[in-house]
Amino acid sequence: MSRLYNQYCPVARVLDVVGERWALLIVRELLLGPRRFTDLAEGLPGIGTSVLTTRLKQLEQSGLVRRRILPAPAASVVYELTEEAVGLAGILVAMARWGMSLLGPRGQDDQVNGRWLVLALAVTAPDARPVPAGTYELRIDDEVLNIRALDGHLQPSQGPGPDPAATITMSGDTLAAIASGSLDLPSSQADELIAIDGDAAGARRLLESLHH
Amino acid sequence: MSRLYNQYCPVARVLDVVGERWALLIVRELLLGPRRFTDLAEGLPGIGTSVLTTRLKQLEQSGLVRRRILPAPAASVVYELTEEAVGLAGILVAMARWGMSLLGPRGQDDQVNGRWLVLALAVTAPDARPVPAGTYELRIDDEVLNIRALDGHLQPSQGPGPDPAATITMSGDTLAAIASGSLDLPSSQADELIAIDGDAAGARRLLESLHH
DNA sequence: CTGCATCCGCTTCGATACTG
DNA sequence: CAGTATCGAAGCGGATGCAG
Numbered sequence: 454m455s456r457l458y459n460q461y462c463p464v465a466r467v468l469d470v471v472g473e474r475w476a477l478l479i480v481r482e483l484l485l486g487p488r489r490f491t492d493l494a495e496g497l498p499g500i501g502t503s504v505l506t507t508r509l510k511q512l513e514q515s516g517l518v519r520r521r522i523l524p525a526p527a528a529s530v531v532y533e534l535t536e537e538a539v540g541l542a543g544i545l546v547a548m549a550r551w552g553m554s555l556l557g558p559r560g561q562d563d564q565v566n567g568r569w570l571v572l573a574l575a576v577t578a579p580d581a582r583p584v585p586a587g588t589y590e591l592r593i594d595d596e597v598l599n600i601r602a603l604d605g606h607l608q609p610s611q612g613p614g615p616d617p618a619a620t621i622t623m624s625g626d627t628l629a630a631i632a633s634g635s636l637d638l639p640s641s642q643a644d645e646l647i648a649i650d651g652d653a654a655g656a657r658r659l660l661e662s663l664h665h
Numbered sequence: 666m667s668r669l670y671n672q673y674c675p676v677a678r679v680l681d682v683v684g685e686r687w688a689l690l691i692v693r694e695l696l697l698g699p700r701r702f703t704d705l706a707e708g709l710p711g712i713g714t715s716v717l718t719t720r721l722k723q724l725e726q727s728g729l730v731r732r733r734i735l736p737a738p739a740a741s742v743v744y745e746l747t748e749e750a751v752g753l754a755g756i757l758v759a760m761a762r763w764g765m766s767l768l769g770p771r772g773q774d775d776q777v778n779g780r781w782l783v784l785a786l787a788v789t790a791p792d793a794r795p796v797p798a799g800t801y802e803l804r805i806d807d808e809v810l811n812i813r814a815l816d817g818h819l820q821p822s823q824g825p826g827p828d829p830a831a832t833i834t835m836s837g838d839t840l841a842a843i844a845s846g847s848l849d850l851p852s853s854q855a856d857e858l859i860a861i862d863g864d865a866a867g868a869r870r871l872l873e874s875l876h877h
Numbered sequence: 878c879t880g881c882a883t884c885c886g887c888t889t890c891g892a893t894a895c896t897g
Numbered sequence: 898c899a900g901t902a903t904c905g906a907a908g909c910g911g912a913t914g915c916a917g
Contacts, residue, residue, distance in 0.1 A: 456686075456890090456891095456907085456908090458690070458711075459710075459711075459772070459774050459775055459776055460690075460710075460775065460776050460778070460781060461768070461771050461772070461775040461776065461777050461781065461782075461841050461844075461845075462693075462764075462778070462781035462782070462784075462785065463760070463761045463762075463763075463764025463765045463767065463768050463781075463784075463785050463788070464689065464690065464693050464757060464760050464761050464764055464781070464784070465690060465764075465781070466764045466767040466768055467760045467761075467763060467764040467767065468689060468690070468760075469767075470767065472686070472689075473908090474668075474684070474908085474909075475909095477676065477680060477684075478670070478672075478676065478677060478680070481674075481676050489879080489880090490879070490880055490881075491878085491879060491880075494880095498671075498672075499670075499671075499910070499911090500909095500910085501909070501910045501911065501912095502880080502881065502882090502911095503881080503882070503883080503909090503910090503911095504908090504909065504910080505880095505881090506880080506881055506882080507908095529879075530879080530880075540762075540763040540766065541763065543759045543762070543763060544756065544759045544760050544763060545676060546759070547755045547756045547758070547759040548675070548676050548679045548680075548756050549675045549676050549679075550675075550752075550755070551675075551679060551752040551753065551755060551756060552674075552675025552676055552677075552678045552679040553675045554752065555675065555678040555679065555681075555682065556673070556675055556678055559673050560671070560673070562671050563671055563672065563673040564671055564672050564673065565673045566672070566674070569672060569673070569674035569675075569676070569677070570673075570674070572674075572675075572676070573674065573675050576675070629673050632673075633673075668888085668889090668909085685889090686889085686890075687890095701898080701899085702898075702899050702900070703898060703899070703900095706899095711891070711892085712890095712891080713890070713891045713892060713893090714892095714893095714899085714900065714901085715890090715891090715892095715900085715901070715902080715903095716889085716890065716891075717900090718899085718900060718901080719889095741898070741899090742898085742899070742900095878917105879916105879917090880915105880916095880917090881914105881915090881916090881917105882913100882914085882915085882916100883912105883913085883914080883915100884911105884912090884913080884914100885910105885911090885912090885913105886909105886910095886911095887908100887909080887910085887911105888907105888908080888909070888910095889906100889907080889908070889909085890905105890906080890907070890908085891904100891905095891906080891907090892903100892904095892905095892906105893902105893903090893904095894901105894902080894903080895900105895901080895902075895903095896899100896900090896901075896902095897898100897899090897900090897901100
């Protein structure tokens with residue numbers, strides 16, 4: 454078991470469960486949908502597989518993560534959040550919102566990942582101009598994600614979007630550049646780096662909300 | 666510097682700054698007002714003074730905590746949250762809300778502290794029946810705290826309340842018993858353990874919201 | 878190939894003792 | 898009171914090994 458604070462305090466109890474290194478980032482990875490062990494390891498550079506194993510076991514024991522074996526023919530193991538863990542989303546959202554102010558310019562050795570920034574996008578968008586309702590599919594570095602927009606609220610998840618209003622293709626580097634503000638969105642440079650198929654206006658509105 | 670994740674992700678950036686052990690609990694302690702080094706150490710059982718020193722330096726360097734020397738005649742050192750850190754309150758609130766479901770019955774060796782539960786009180790109250798507006802002073806184990814209620818929102822802070830509508834005196838154990846549900850509030854047993862001076866109805870309403 | 882377990886060098890933590 | 902010094906124990910990161 455992890456080292457406990459032994460405090461009768463709700464905040465301390467949360468930290469008992471997800472306060473150790475990597476734990477909340479694992480939850481972040483699973484927020485967009487189930488993932489396999491190696492996918493998680495890849496999305497968490499530097500974690501070390503033994504720590505990942507330990508954390509997954511701890512999270513499973515805490516009832517936050519479920520280990521599930523996909524039905525044939527896949528037959529592989531995936532990890533997914535339980536219903537208990539959906540409450541954690543509120544914490545992640547609060548962290549992501551405040552963290553946007555800490556993001557600053559992209560550091561020398563900062564890794565970039567499409568799912569991280571899609572999450573950031575979904576969290577910051579409600580503060581910006583509303584995005585037209587619909588599903589937007591994002592293809593970022595060979596990863597396919599989607600965001601469902603409904604009355605100002607944005608729900609991100611992994612996989613192709615069902616009946617997308619627009620499909621946006623770009624690199625993670627480009628998305629990071631938008632987030633950092635180093636790439637202006639209404640620019641010819643941006644048009645070269647971003648391919649939009651479908652509702653271009655809505656897609657632009659979505660991306661604009663990442664940096665405002 | 667602390668070990669960084671090196672991810673261009675708002676959540677990871679937050680964890681870079683407050684993700685290490687004890688960091689968020691230090692912020693929790695400071696949420697109710699400035700505190701001295703030894704007060705912090707006392708409110709964080711098991712921390713070890715060298716870790717506390719390290720964390721305070723890191724938080725100061727991150728611009729979240731300010732080290733201030735009180736004017737004469739006190740002339741002692743206090744630590745307080747900066748304006749940057751107020752955004753952290755949203756994270757703590759999200760954690761406290763979700764953490765209430767993890768709280769459960771009080772464990773064998775769970776420490777109890779008035780400020781922790783006052784924080785819990787302030788966070789859960791908006792979900793319950795509204796508390797009449799006004800300031801409520803809480804005296805818990807020789808610690809004096811207060812909660813300002815205004816249209817459903819509760820703002821806790823340390824020290825005596827200005828012009829309190831009611832003064833509530835009780836032990837931390839009693840407050841924990843209410844939170845855990847092991848002590849029913851409208852009961853003769855509770856009346857013996859809780860002393861209310863002033864607006865008893867409002868005070869009861871406040872305490873009721875801790876367990877609903 | 879995936880999903881770990883094991884080992885090792887290093888860092889961090891917890892606890893206590895000590896100092897201006 | 899406000900820390901610094903110290904030291905054993907625990908945890909982490911990286912590499913490697915290996916079974917299904």
